[in-house]
Amino acid sequence: MKSMIRPFTAAVLAALFAFTVIPASAQVPRRGPADADLETYAAKGDADAQFELGLRYLTGEGLKKDEKLGKEWMEKAAAQKHLRAQFVMGSLYEDGVGVKKDESKAVEWYRKAAENGFAPAQFATAMAYDLGRGIKQDAVKATEWLEKAAEQNHPQAQTALASKYERGVGATRNPSKAALFYLRAAQQDFVQAMGRLANLYYTGNGVPLDYRRAGAWYQRAAKSEDPWAANNLAWFLATCPDESLQNGEQAVLHASRALRMMDEAGEDQRYEMIDTKAACLARNGEYLEAILWQKRSLALLAEDKEITDEERQQLKAEFDTRLKLYQQESPFNEPEPKIEKEAAPLPQDTILQDEGIPGSDSKPKKKKSGSKGTVV
DSSP: OOTTSOOOOHHHHHHHTOOOSSOGGGOOOOOOSOHHHHHHHHHTTOHHHHHHHHHHHHHTSSSOOOHHHHHHHHHHHHHTTOHHHHHHHHHHHHHTSSSOOOHHHHHHHHHHHHHTTOHHHHHHHHHHHHHTSSSOOOHHHHHHHHHHHHHTTOHHHHHHHHHHHHHTSSSOOOHHHHHHHHHHHHTTTOHHHHHHHHHHHHHTSSSOOOHHHHHHHHHHHTTSSOHHHHHHHHHHHHHOSSGGGOOHHHHHHHHHHHHHHHHHTTOOOOHHHHHHHHHHHHHTTOHHHHHHHHHHHHHHHHHOOSSOHHHHHHHHHHHHHHHHHHHTTOOOOOOOOOOSSOOOOOTTOOHHHHHTOOOOOSSOOOOSSOSOOOOO
């Protein structure tokens, strides 16, 4: 699959798994409608009430927002070993909400909750080690904390751990183990895990090569509001080596949706998505439009200041190759991957049954006709 499928580098992990000040996992049922009663319980030292009152002041829900006061009540609960309160204290120091930003103190609070088994805090501690944020960078310790959170079925931790096994960073490289953890997270509807698992099926890495399963997971992920998931499905439908799974018309729709979601979110258009749109238009036989979009992707690539010259040269070569194909009125097909060794299947993966898609052999099949293919 093309490189626009975002790898789980440390920077991407930080963006994908950024913590909100008050995470949903930290919320507890309301004690009752009367804020006065809540304050009474909190003043008497009830840790749950202190946590709840802190949340209300931090969010402004039911009370006038006061981040400093919210922090004070949250800290009282955290001092009583209230795990969610300790986790929220970590996020407050990490983001500088109600306190001066201090990543070292953030890690201290995360560790307190993590050592008592709170999965979100274990994940936060792992990310601190992984990024060297508030503590010395240590990929192995990051993996250890991810394993603890993953054992508790924390999908972000499972996905990050799978990435380590896939890349061999902080753990021995084991693509098959990566596939299993991606699957566990994907089955909890974690979109990034769906995309990574699809990519493993697409390349035959850690699982048997299976374009139909890859397409099914890309399709499942694209049901979300993640523009990259829509983009990945569009690329798959436009360029899959198994021509029976190509569909230019559907590919254009998904590529357009991805770009529309980026626009609606106020995000800059990415050359990777423009490149995808060009490939989709070419697959649909709209070569003049494809040429215009491909030239636009090249222009945006030239302006990107965040990639190295080596990366720019490599991408430019790929984009130029596709441009020449479109100028010759020919669509782009991904080459079939070279499989290092045959991997064992994942019997726990029921995506084909779940999506109502008939199974298929893992080997690609060529279309006999010139039709646009079927929807995955």
